[in-house]
Amino acid sequence: QIDKYLYAMRLSDETLIDIMARFRREMKNGLSRDFNPTAAVKMLPTFVRSIPDGSEKGDFIALDLGGSYFRILRVKVSHEKKQTVQMETEIYNTPEDIMHGSGTRLFDHVAECLGDFMEKQQIKDKKLPVGFTFSFPCRQSKLDEGILITWTKRFKASGVEGADVVTLLNKAIKKRGDYDADIMAVVNDTVGTMMTCGFDDQRCEVGLIIGTGTNACYMEEMRHIDLVEGDEGRMCINTEWGAFGDDGSLEDIRTEFDREIDRGSLNPGKQLFEKMVSGLYMGELVRLILVKMAKEGLLFEGRITPELLTKGKFETKHVSAIEKSKEGLNKAKEILTRLGVEPSHEDCIAVQHVCTIVSFRSANLVASTLGAILNQLRDNKGVGRLRTTVGVDGSLYKMHPQYARRLHKTTRRLVPDSEVRFLLSESGSGKGAAMTLAEFKLTHEQLLQVKKRMRAEMEAGLKKKTHETAKVKMLPTFVRSTPDGTENGDFLALDLGGTNFRVLLVKIRSGKRRTVEMHNKIYAIPTEVMQGTGEEV
Known part of the structure; x- marks a missing residue:
């Protein structure tokens, strides 16, 4: 009966292969200069050009903001006999009023936590390089800049979209004045995960997150990236695949429950793929299904309680608990009893089945989009069979008892000509941000x-x-030739091309006492002039 009821959530391999082809088209659009502005999947260049090769060393700080909590890590990479990594971590809470308040408050909070961490580590007097894992879509034109395109997941701080997060954080640190930090790289959490796993496995060229949100990155050939100059080598692309479907390309597989989730979210119409897949929405999806089934008398003898009708009362961790193979049904009884619906044994079996269908759909959808990336890598290399490693992180992948197994199985079925190793990122993406910095240390x-x-x-x-x-x-x-001392006269010099435009009056007197007198004035050039017409400049 439930299978029939949730028929639209059960996706056949044929549908999954079709989704894989759709996502591949989206990737192509995102990489192309002509189609990128209107593409739903943004395929953002990250300016990370390689994965760790084992020669990295140094002492770094990594900030990790964007998942279920805010973490700060100190990462020491040394080379005694072999490369070793020592890590110390501190987790800080980010209250909802800060996530939804002003950008200034948010970055003051980050700077305060960083100050506290440095105090505990007794490194306030040191200026250590900082890597910033920032798990939101950012435009980058270099490694140490990230202009936030849009907030996703639980965040909605004002005044940050369209601004550079490095500048905002630097401002908050300067305002405090009790320590100095050098933010050298902003990386997305997918990139951090790929770098972390790349440290352990040189074959790792994909980073995958399935947690509060979902996203992936991979190493793309420069010749396919229209948005960056140059054709040599590779660059890591942050796909921002959570927005897959924002242009209507997944309407045929979205259900009434997906639409209801979207309507009640912080960002309606955005991140539609993420809302079908990730941990932030999975529990709520199950709750909406249970409410509708109860209303139609298919569950709990039609009993509906205020708890069951409350948004957020059924969490993704409950889905994970109910799907455990041995104690799952007991957990279902416990959780449903707390919601006041007095479940029968049949109700518990039915709810377990609903959870399975929702979480299985999530794993299947991720397998499709991941399959598209694997096919792209295989075609780029021109090989018949791809051997690669996917670095994975995220609470849903780690905590759900069946998720990883199902994802691996479906992926291997959809791309049979790839040998894929899935590597769990032990320390999250923060260590990867430090590894990105370590890439800067060059040997003699x-x-x-x-x-x-x-x-x-x-x-x-x-x-x-x-x-x-x-x-x-x-x-x-x-x-x-270079000057020889005989120059004489008054000259005007214009200097255009740096941050400012300067005009100088230079008076040169030769003779016994050669003197050079200079007067200059600096003029700012607004961005709209720099990027307007030649005539305006």
Whole structure:
């Protein structure tokens, strides 16, 4: 009876393969310069160009904001005989009034927690590099900048969307004035997870989160990324797949319950895939189904209680408890009794079945979108059979007794020509943010390598034959000598190209006492002029 009732939530392999093809199209649109502005799946470049290779070392701080709690980690990576990682973690609460208040309050809170952590670690006098795992969609043009596109999940702080979170955090730290921090990288939690797992397994090229929210990143070929200059090598792409379906492409598989969840959420019409899959919404989906079934007399002899009608009363952790193989039915009785519905044994079996259908659908949907990424990696490499590792993190994947097994099984069925290893990220994505920073530490050998490559590039730029294709252009300036002391006169100099536009008056007097007198004035150039027409500039 329940199978019939929830028929629309049971997705056949045929449907899953179709969803996989749809997501692959969405990925292509997100990567293309022409289609990205209207694409639902944003495919954001992260400026992370490689996974850890084992040579990283140093002392770092990592902040992790965006999941069920806010964490701060100190990560020490050393090389005695072999590479070791030492970690110390502190978890801080983020109250709802801060999540929904002003951006200033939110970042003051983060800066306060960081101060407390540094005090406990006795490192307030040190200026350690900080990696910031920020689990929300951000536009980046470099590693140490993240412009928030939109809040998702439980967050809704005002004045942050459209702003750079690094600038906001730096401002909050400066305002305190009791410590100094150098925020060198902003990474999404998927990227942090991929980097963390990449530290243990060099084959890891996908990061996957299935927790409060859901998202994935993977290493894409630069030649496919229209939004970033250059064709060489790879870059990690943050897919932001939670927004899959925001343009209507999943309407045929969304149910009345999905629509009801969306209507009651903080961000209606957004993150529609996430709302069908992630931990923030799963318990609520089950509750809405139970209410409708009870109203139709299919459960609890039609009994409906105020508790059952209260949003948020049935949580995702309850779904996990009810689906445990041995004590699941007892847990169902316990949880339903707390909701006041006096369940029979048959009711408990039915509720367990509803939980299974909802969580199984979630695993199946994630397997489809993950399958699309795996197919993309396989095609990029031009191999018949892909061998790769997926780094995974998130409370739903970790806590639900059947989720991981179902996800692995469906993924392997949908992409039979891939050998996929799933690696659980032991320390979350924070360690990965530190690993991203460690990528900046170059060995003497690496520096010599850079010197050698630069020399080759310079030579290519200077030669007529190779100049066209050279990356380093070596442009002639028609300046033929350096000053020799005979220069004399008054000159105006314009200086355009940095942050400001400067005009200088330079008076040069030669003779016994050579003097140079300079007067300058700085003019700001508004962004709309910089990015307007040439005439305006």
